[in-house]
Amino acid sequence: VKELDRSGQLLSSQGTVYPLLNRLHESGLVSSYWEMSDSERPRRYYEITNEGRRELDEFRNDWAEFAGAVNTLMASTKAPSSESESR
Amino acid sequence: MTKQTGQRMIRSYLRQFDATAAALPRPRRALLREELATHLRDAISPEMSEIEVARVIADLGSPADIIGEEASGAPRRRGSSAGGTDKLKILLIVLAVAAGALALFAILPIVVSYLTASERNLSALVWALSAISAVACAAFIIAARRRSRN
Numbered sequence: 637v638k639e640l641d642r643s644g645q646l647l648s649s650q651g652t653v654y655p656l657l658n659r660l661h662e663s664g665l666v667s668s669y670w671e672m673s674d675s676e677r678p679r680r681y682y683e684i685t686n687e688g689r690r691e692l693d694e695f696r697n698d699w700a701e702f703a704g705a706v707n708t709l710m711a712s713t714k715a716p717s718s719e720s721e722s723r
Numbered sequence: 724m725t726k727q728t729g730q731r732m733i734r735s736y737l738r739q740f741d742a743t744a745a746a747l748p749r750p751r752r753a754l755l756r757e758e759l760a761t762h763l764r765d766a767i768s769p770e771m772s773e774i775e776v777a778r779v780i781a782d783l784g785s786p787a788d789i790i791g792e793e794a795s796g797a798p799r800r801r802g803s804s805a806g807g808t809d810k811l812k813i814l815l816i817v818l819a820v821a822a823g824a825l826a827l828f829a830i831l832p833i834v835v836s837y838l839t840a841s842e843r844n845l846s847a848l849v850w851a852l853s854a855i856s857a858v859a860c861a862a863f864i865i866a867a868r869r870r871s872r873n
Binding site (some may be wrong): 637641648649650651652654655656658677678679680 | 751754755757758759760761762764782783784785786788789792793
């Protein structure tokens with residue numbers, strides 16, 4: 637959660653990860669289990685499922701294609717000059 | 724800071740959560756509350772100052788933010804990120820139809836020389852209908868696959 641939060645763009649706050657995890661859980665992309673201990677409160681752990689891994693691989697491929705296409709497009713597009721921006 | 728102060732701040736946060744989350748179904752509300760409470764109890768230690776605890780609570784986000792995220796998201800269906808793959812399939816089908824059409828045009832002069840005028844018109848019509856049917860079938864198959872995913 638801290639890592640996602642540090643990225644600055646992916647979570648509006650750390651707590652919003654729990655609704656996201658719940659959606660992944662409902663979609664079967666992660667599983668969860670509770671661990672009980674005498675000294676602490678019950679704790680919920682999440683684990684990616686095989687289907688989640690497949691979805692992740694597919695997303696990685698889609699993302700690489702998409703990012704490559706956008707990068708190519710941006711590289712071929714001239715950035716506006718400071719002169720035109722000031723007009 | 725005393726342990727009691729940290730506990731008091733956590734309780735205050737959870738009270739705000741209870742007030743905000745009333746619209747959520749009871750089982751989901753209880754689960755989310757437990758996760759937020761565990762998050763705070765893990766992140767807050769008795770050695771922390773009141774400012775540090777306030778920072779941890781701020782990083783967690785307001786209950787309204789979290790409930791908003793909970794309420795905004797219809798569950799994402801399996802395979803929902805496969806849009807790119809479907810686009811690739813459509814592209815491949817269009818390319819296949821175009822390649823077929825080009826191949827047909829390449830042999831057309833040879834075939835046409837053996838046909839009468841009315842047979843030429845008929846074959847052009849058949850070719851156009853075949854191309855439209857191929858595209859329509861492809862669109863139907865993709866739409867059916869999307870419906871079955873949802």
